[in-house]
Amino acid sequence: MEPVTLDTDRLLLRPMEAGDVDAVLAACQDPGIQRWTRVPSPYGRAHAEDFVLKTCPAGWREDGQYNFGVFTRDGGALVGSMGLVGFTPSRHAERVAELGYWTAPEQRRRGYTAEAAGAVVRWAFTEVGIDRVEWFAEVGNEPSRAVALRVGFTMEGTLRSWFVNHGTRRDAWVASLLPSDVGLRSRLPYLPPPSR
Numbered sequence: 001m002e003p004v005t006l007d008t009d010r011l012l013l014r015p016m017e018a019g020d021v022d023a024v025l026a027a028c029q030d031p032g033i034q035r036w037t038r039v040p041s042p043y044g045r046a047h048a049e050d051f052v053l054k055t056c057p058a059g060w061r062e063d064g065q066y067n068f069g070v071f072t073r074d075g076g077a078l079v080g081s082m083g084l085v086g087f088t089p090s091r092h093a094e095r096v097a098e099l100g101y102w103t104a105p106e107q108r109r110r111g112y113t114a115e116a117a118g119a120v121v122r123w124a125f126t127e128v129g130i131d132r133v134e135w136f137a138e139v140g141n142e143p144s145r146a147v148a149l150r151v152g153f154t155m156e157g158t159l160r161s162w163f164v165n166h167g168t169r170r171d172a173w174v175a176s177l178l179p180s181d182v183g184l185r186s187r188l189p190y191l192p193p194p195s196r
Contacts, residue, residue, distance in 0.1 A: 003060045006119045013068035016052040020069055023078035024048040027104035036141045037102050038165055070116045079107040082116050095131040097124055114150040125179045131186045139171040153177045
């Protein structure tokens with residue numbers, strides 16, 4: 001897919017560029033980002049360069065993940081990284097995507113991450129053709145969960161030993177968002193189970 005740019009009232013979401021390496025490197029020094037996400041720890045310049053210059057462009061080019069750098073419209077400060085990640089051929093066929101994000105520490109508690117997530121999921125539903133967006137986070141990551149709930153995700157449960165982070169298996173919360181949750185139509189009809 002060709003990279004796209006999205007905007008909201010306060011934010012610009014665009015593909016990462018070479019000039020973003022320093023800001024990504026600085027943000028990913030945050031112990032919270034290293035604790036709750038799968039970024040390398042310790043996080044060095046080579047990691048930031050690889051993410052910005054290789055991983056992000058390859059994701060768009062290969063339809064494997066669509067990462068956006070999230071920036072303030074006023075001043076252009078890096079807010080974080082957000083994208084549709086974890087695509088596989090079967091997930092593409094099922095029209096399912098995963099929303100992933102991290103937020104720079106100085107940009108938290110301003111509603112930016114939920115604002116950006118709302119823009120990305122609307123784009124996923126209307127332009128990418130996704131019918132279900134999933135969110136996963138390690139059990140205990142309350143700030144990430146608060147963002148997902150604010151966007152309208154429905155918590156579905158806990159997956160035991162679901163992923164590996166920093167050499168250990170971890171439990172994960174899972175939630176989903178459907179087009180109907182944000183007033184949109186699915187490309188395929190949804191048949192929920194009958195009420196009992």
